[in-house]
Amino acid sequence: MDCESVEAKQAIDICLLAGKMILQSGGETVRVEDTMMRLTSALGYPNAHSFVTPTVILFSIDGHEPNTRIFRISERSTDLRKLAEVNDISRKIVEGGVRPEEAYERLKRLDEEKRSYPLALQAAGAALVSGCFLIMFRGGWPDFIPAVLAGAAGYVAFVWIHRFVAVKFFAEFLAAFVLGAISRLFVYYGLGHDLDKIIIGSVMPLVPGVLITNAVRDLMAGHLLSGTSKGAEAFLTAFAIGAGIALVLSI
Known part of the structure; x- marks a missing residue:
């Protein structure tokens, strides 16, 4: 994976989407920040900053101020299956086993799924x-x-x-x-x-x-x-x- 080809906006989109799903699925704040930092580093942006609370995710990359983003978390539940799948995708990104574009699409599909037990x-x-x-x-x-x-x-x-x-x-x-x-x-x-x-x-x-x-x-x-x-x-x-x-x- 060519880290230099990953634009800052795409990197932030991937990190925010992964962080949002972890937080909404019952993950702790420290897990969200750790996952986002590992992703940005793997995507070629080691100087990133995040501030996470149970209701807000604030994220930015040094030198890319216009790409600073904030995301509001309005619903939270416990979904260990989704939590495990987000962790699996993030690990593959860090290991270079999946392209950023493909990872983002997989995260989007996972986020749009409404599967739940009867x-x-x-x-x-x-x-x-x-x-x-x-x-x-x-x-x-x-x-x-x-x-x-x-x-x-x-x-x-x-x-x-x-x-x-x-x-x-x-x-x-x-x-x-x-x-x-x-x-x-x-x-x-x-x-x-x-x-x-x-x-x-x-x-x-x-x-x-x-x-x-x-x-x-x-x-x-x-x-x-x-x-x-x-x-x-x-x-x-x-x-x-x-x-x-x-x-x-x-x-």
Whole structure:
């Protein structure tokens, strides 16, 4: 690959697109900046600068001020498949195994893909996770089915409510209320025994584990702004879940 033939605009387009997909797919800030720096160096521009937060990517190359770009991140989720494919493409660029034009087209196709697992399969996964966490927290096998059903119902409620309500924390609050109410009904009618363990197991699919992990990693890497903001988002999510459960228990 002839690095000198890669224009600055094309290099920035490739880096911004890769960084955007990593950030939107649940990658931490330090991974985004590291990937972008490695790409620009491989494309012939070692003197590049990036500033990444959970909502903004600012990127420029020395000597090419008109090509300084800013990108707004409005939606974030967890998509490990897309994250792995972006990493694979970026490694091939660094190793010289793919031309920049081809890499950009592959990144564009990957970005435009809307593949996701069917809701039924996601609900089945949430149900299995809920049941396994119940057992891990030393819950009894008689409570396994209630935890499975409550966890699946809570996750489906979150997905459906979030489709109509843009505020994620409100959707998490209502989802926690739904699974808490279902868990309480199981215990009330004698189909479940330990309400605490059922709720703990069924609420786990909603817990912001990726956010907490990324917040800690960003803080340890010195990205204080990103780490603090992700930690605050994780705290709000945990608060919304706790408030939904607390409302059920107080009724």
